Amino acid sequence: xxxxxxxxxxxxxxxxxxxxxxxxxxxxxxxxxxxxxxxxxxxxxxxxxxxxxxxxxxxxxxxxxxxxxxxxxxxxxxxxxxxxxxxxxxxxxxxxxxxxxxxxxxxxxxxxxxxxxxxxxxxxxxxxxxxxxxxxxxxxxxxxxxxxxxxxxxxxxxxxxxxxxxxxxxxxxxxxxxxxxxxxxxxxxxxxxxxxxxxxxxxxxxxxxxxxxxxxxxxxxxxxxxxxxxxxxxxxxxxxxxxxxxxxxxxxxxxxxxxxxxxxxxxxxxxxxxxxxxxxxxxxxxxxxxxxxxxxxxxxxxxxxxxxxxxxxxxxxxxxxxxxxxxxxxxxxxxxxxxxxxxxxxxxxxxxxxxxxxxxxxxxxxxxxxxxxxxxxxxxxxxxxxxxxxxxxxxxxxxxxxxxxxxxxxxxxxxxxxxxxxxxxxxxxxxxxxxxxxxxxxxxxxxxxxxxxxxxxxxxxxxxxxxxxxxxxxxxxxxxxxxxxxxxxxxxxxxxxxxxxxxxxxxxxxxxxxxxxxxxxxxxxxxxxxxxxxxxxxxxxxxxxxxxxxxxxxxxxxxxxxxxxxxxxxxxxxxxxxxxxxxxxxxxxxxxxxxxxxxxxxxxxxxxxxxxxxxxxxxxxxxxxxxxxxxxxxxxxxxxxxxxxxxxxxxxxxxxxxxxxxxxxxxxxxxxxxxxxxxxxxxxxxxxxxxxxxxxxxxxxxxxxxxxxxxxxxxxxxxxxxxxxxxxxxxxxxxxxxxxxxxxxxxxxxxxxxxxxxxxxxxxxxxxxxxxxxxxxxxx
Numbered sequence: 001x002x003x004x005x006x007x008x009x010x011x012x013x014x015x016x017x018x019x020x021x022x023x024x025x026x027x028x029x030x031x032x033x034x035x036x037x038x039x040x041x042x043x044x045x046x047x048x049x050x051x052x053x054x055x056x057x058x059x060x061x062x063x064x065x066x067x068x069x070x071x072x073x074x075x076x077x078x079x080x081x082x083x084x085x086x087x088x089x090x091x092x093x094x095x096x097x098x099x100x101x102x103x104x105x106x107x108x109x110x111x112x113x114x115x116x117x118x119x120x121x122x123x124x125x126x127x128x129x130x131x132x133x134x135x136x137x138x139x140x141x142x143x144x145x146x147x148x149x150x151x152x153x154x155x156x157x158x159x160x161x162x163x164x165x166x167x168x169x170x171x172x173x174x175x176x177x178x179x180x181x182x183x184x185x186x187x188x189x190x191x192x193x194x195x196x197x198x199x200x201x202x203x204x205x206x207x208x209x210x211x212x213x214x215x216x217x218x219x220x221x222x223x224x225x226x227x228x229x230x231x232x233x234x235x236x237x238x239x240x241x242x243x244x245x246x247x248x249x250x251x252x253x254x255x256x257x258x259x260x261x262x263x264x265x266x267x268x269x270x271x272x273x274x275x276x277x278x279x280x281x282x283x284x285x286x287x288x289x290x291x292x293x294x295x296x297x298x299x300x301x302x303x304x305x306x307x308x309x310x311x312x313x314x315x316x317x318x319x320x321x322x323x324x325x326x327x328x329x330x331x332x333x334x335x336x337x338x339x340x341x342x343x344x345x346x347x348x349x350x351x352x353x354x355x356x357x358x359x360x361x362x363x364x365x366x367x368x369x370x371x372x373x374x375x376x377x378x379x380x381x382x383x384x385x386x387x388x389x390x391x392x393x394x395x396x397x398x399x400x401x402x403x404x405x406x407x408x409x410x411x412x413x414x415x416x417x418x419x420x421x422x423x424x425x426x427x428x429x430x431x432x433x434x435x436x437x438x439x440x441x442x443x444x445x446x447x448x449x450x451x452x453x454x455x456x457x458x459x460x461x462x463x464x465x466x467x468x469x470x471x472x473x474x475x476x477x478x479x480x481x482x483x484x485x486x487x488x489x490x491x492x493x494x495x496x497x498x499x500x501x502x503x504x505x506x507x508x509x510x511x512x513x514x515x516x517x518x519x520x521x522x523x524x525x526x527x528x529x530x531x532x533x534x535x536x537x538x539x540x541x542x543x544x545x546x547x548x549x550x551x552x553x554x555x556x557x558x559x560x561x562x563x564x565x566x567x568x569x570x571x572x573x574x575x576x577x578x579x580x581x582x583x584x585x586x587x588x589x590x591x592x593x594x595x596x597x598x599x600x601x602x603x604x605x606x607x608x609x610x611x612x613x614x615x616x617x618x619x620x621x622x623x624x625x626x627x628x629x630x631x632x633x634x635x636x637x638x639x640x641x642x643x644x645x646x647x648x649x650x651x652x653x654x655x656x657x658x659x660x661x662x663x664x665x666x667x668x669x670x671x672x673x674x675x676x677x678x679x680x681x682x683x684x685x686x687x688x689x690x691x692x693x694x695x696x697x698x699x700x701x702x703x704x705x706x707x708x709x710x711x712x713x714x715x716x717x718x719x720x721x722x723x724x725x726x727x728x729x730x731x732x733x734x735x736x737x738x739x740x741x742x743x744x745x746x747x748x749x750x751x752x753x754x755x756x757x758x759x760x761x762x763x764x765x766x767x768x769x770x771x772x773x774x775x776x777x778x779x780x
Contacts, residue, residue: 046694176310176345180301199248252362417658449748458627466521475585482523529733536728546605633657635741675738
């Protein structure tokens with residue numbers, strides 16, 4: 001009897017051959033006879049009233065089928081706050097906002113016609129940062145904020161630029177600071193930036209004669225698209241069908257619904273014909289939603305032995321022009337505001353602020369790389385004040401079972417894992433005890449920095465996933481679920497989970513890669529490092545359902561009880577006599593006796609899972625349980641800093657997370673190191689450069705800098721494995737956490753090397769030079 005032991009093995013990805021041979025199909029690859037193309041006119045202003053739009057010349061241009069402005073659909077959409085028109089109405093609120101859309105026979109004709117549209121604007125005062133946005137007399141991005149419909153979970157403050165305020169009130173912060181003996185403070189700044197996924201966003205919409213709406217999109221949220229199209233366009237949900245093929249990278253940037261709305265409007269304007277809208281790279285950078293920015297102040301109180309007594313934290317998130325996912329990002333970061341430390345007295349306000357910047361959506365880590373940057377810089381400043389090793393300070397305050405979170409949830413080994421072991425492992429990987437700073441004879445300095453992090457990947461209270469298993473005539477199985485494959489390899493992990501449960505080879509599990517909302521069971525989103533958790537649990541339940549059906553049929557054929565049966569290697573057999581059994585292939589589609597009688601019929605396994613034990617969060621105190629568990633970990637970076645020109649090289653970067661049970665080691669390692677690369681890229685290079693009018697100056701990849709090949713560090717990744725009881729085979733999330741760790745670890749290493757506090761991103765040599773000169777010291 002074979003024992004496959006597939007959990008933990010580095011099996012080949014299910015999508016590998018299609019991707020390396022170029023056979024994988026993405027949204028922009030889809031074409032059909034009669035397909036039309038859309039192109040957008042975008043705003044050249046960050047904040048302006050639209051005085052007039054003249055589309056007459058564009059309408060007469062060659063190949064043009066329709067020209068749309070905001071007047072075509074003068075209604076608002078949104079996630080929690082209904083505040084955003086698909087095409088600007090009356091005024092624009094960010095540089096790059098869609099103002100008009102041309103539909104034409106070809107992409108070139110559509111783009112040529114866009115140039116013929118004449119728009120007249122009246123510039124308005126600009127909110128250019130969240131700090132500006134919360135000032136008493138700041139210009140209002142949304143004058144009618146108090147009139148907007150709110151779907152729940154957000155609390156906009158009328159007459160201000162505050163889209164939401166999340167409060168954490170635990171213990172007595174004032175008392176905690178009075179009891180402290182040392183206080184450290186840090187003010188940090190992180191500008192908005194972009195996801196820069198390889199595939200730009202794309203959507204195709206068609207309205208069929210029977211009224212069915214068919215959408216193809218590169219999205220992480222096909223079922224959210226279905227829900228929002230139904231709600232805002234008043235179309236029956238069953239008539240909205242969303243297809244998602246392979247997605248060419250997303251990093252959170254494809255969770256929002258934007259181009260899908262515009263493509264559908266375009267289809268409606270041309271009699272329901274299929275219309276494709278694919279972003280140019282410049283549009284993908286500024287027109288579609290971006291990576292959120294942050295201004296923050298952190299104040300920590302501690303005893304002289306390093307034990308933390310209090311924290312006061314203000315997080316001002318740059319939500320941009322529309323609330324979209326920014327509200328939820330600010331909530332998520334606020335609920336985890338303390339980082340993975342035991343602090344009994346906490347005061348925190350996490351505020352989502354409207355600005356005249358491109359609006360924000362999810363980015364790998366969902367507000368936690370930013371929140372961790374603020375807290376971890378304060379921790380290093382505190383360590384310096386105490387004269388204590390930064391790693392030792394973190395070990396002394398590490399969150400443990402028996403402590404409570406900032407939301408006052410009691411923690412245990414199951415829902416928080418083992419942070420001290422992560423810290424110890426990362427210290428070993430980076431050789432922390434060999435010294436954390438060394439001056440070299442050539443004028444360069446080598447220095448190391450450490451950071452810790454945690455993240456609760458909760459969702460809405462009914463966060464769910466489903467899975468269906470069908471069988472083929474050879475006994476192999478098909479796994480159908482709504483998880484999007486965007487490079488992370490989740491569907492390979494799901495195949496391993498299912499194969500382990502069914503005790504068959506993973507090659508016998510066929511995973512349907514594309515998602516179709518009409519045929520796939522509902523799945524929340526492919527986000528938050530929770531797809532394997534949600535869909536994995538659903539797949540296990542579907543497998544259990546299928547096994548029950550198989551055993552029922554086999555028990556009839558073998559004339560025994562289902563409890564007397566076992567299965568392995570495509571067979572079901574008697575526990576007491578393994579040689580007596582029947583192949584799964586002979587009963588999976590029903591069984592026919594020699595006399596022609598048939599019984600049972602085909603086996604279809606069905607499973608669903610919903611996150612359990614989540615609660616609503618108290619608006620005044622933040623008390624509640626936001627999710628099933630906190631993933632914890634630690635990161636470290638070693639740099640070589642040149643004192644002459646303030647440049648530096650990334651030598652080594654290490655990250656260790658408590659991943660629970662690792663399902664596929666190579667996939668997990670790839671996710672962790674890929675996340676580290678993302679975190680170091682935006683920490684060291686990436687930022688939108690805004691002028692005083694809120695105009696983005698670097699809207700091309702020539703000027704928007706990301707990591708280039710060879711600039712990366714040597715990556716060192718490892719795992720602690722504290723199984724989570726509610727997870728499939730104990731697996732916790734993996735995808736985001738390398739990103740969360742890196743910005744703070746890099747800033748801590750460079751601050752040590754340069755011997756000045758570096759509290760702004762990106763950490764470019766010019767910024768270090770300015771801080772060394774005293775021009776930009778610890779300011780926001």
